[in-house]
Amino acid sequence: MQKYSKTRVNTAGITLKENLPVSAIEITKAEDVLTYWRFIHLPVLNTFQATLRTKLAKKYKRNGFIAQRLKRAPSIISKLRREPRMKLSTMQDIAGIRAVMNRLKDVKKLSTELKDSKAKHKLLSEADYINNPKKSGYRSIHLIFEYHNKATPESDGLKIEVQLRTKLQHIWATSVETMGTFMDTSLKSSEGPESILNFFSITSSAFAILEKTPIVPEHSLMSEKEIFQKAISQYDTLRIKEKLAAFTIATGHIDELNRQSRSKYYLIILDLKNKRIRFNPFSARQLSEANQSYTEVERSISAGAELQAVLVSIDKVSALSKAYPNYFLDTDDFTKKIEEIRKRI
DSSP states (O other): OOOOOHHHHHHHHHHHHSOOOOOHHHHHHHHHHHHHHHHTTHHHHHHHHHHHHHHHHHHSTTOEEEEEEEOOHHHHHHHHHHSTTOOGGGOTTSEEEEEEESSHHHHHHHHHHHHTOOSSSEEEEEEETTTSOOTTOOOOEEEEEEOOOTTSTTTTTOEEEEEEEEHHHHHHHHHHHHHHHHHTSOGGGTOSOHHHHHHHHHHHHHHHHHHTOOOOGGGTTSOHHHHHHHHHHHHHHTTHHHHHHHHOOOGGGOOSOOTTOOOSEEEEEEETTTTEEEEEEEOGGGHHHHHHHHHHHHHHHHTTOOEEEEEEEOSOGGGHHHHOHHHHTOOHHHHHHHHHHHHHO
16 A cells, blocks of 8 residues: 655645545545555554453453444544644544443543553543533543554554443444434534434433433533433433434344454445445455445445445454444434333433
8 A cells, every 4th residue: 555644644634624626536546545544543453452352351351342443534524624723644533442341430440541551652631521521411531542663653653542431321322323324414523403412412411320420511400300301301202212213224134244254344334325234344464455445435425325334343243233333223222221211200
């Protein structure tokens, strides 16, 4: 794969985010640069994934799961547009890895271990959205590390975002993404109908009560019962259950998924029009091919195809639906938690 300087990477970012009259050839060249830039983040992901898997196996008795992904091109471009001063070469979440733990205490413990680690990778920043949830209701811990490895000079100095969250926080976040997918809006970026955004915010506070963590600040004057009642009222009034049920793709009907596959990477392609999902598996040796296929699908999306795609890596194929339920359009766990709240009332 051809190499590019950071100056060329930043120029490509400008070309992709600006609505300027440029030729199709220039766009294609910029997309090729982005393909390269994502590709060199993979050694970073693999290093951190190996570390987290070892910790999960030894200290947490596999109490959770690990998944990694390369940020989607539409999300990269959208972020560059939202934050005009940002350069593509300095974006900190091109490479992302997520640990979803069953217990809150394990999330906190793992966060402390990573921050106190004697590894040569440098912790650049921390954002604790569990103790300080966003207005949207988003809850998770984000750690940004700077990768250091002189043996891979291209990747040396790159950034990686590590997300740590509980299963319940994961259920909430992926339900927001699922709803946003079919409403064709980025609810997770607080874009979209105010009524839907308010529902997910109050529901996050209700979930926080279940986990005994801080609620969204704007709900601080409400009692636990009032929060539960408002969440259920909006759930029913907005017909959230019906909306989510209409989006669901039955896992049993997903074809082209070989559950015995030993592949290292998976390109998940969600066909929104036909409500189908495809999985293109790639071995570790096919990494470059996987990355290029990812770009080709994204070019189809740019041309108008009603698809969503993401290139991921996970240790077991059977865990894909847990790690990325928004691509399976699976919100059953979210609905079950809402009904649990209804029973508490």
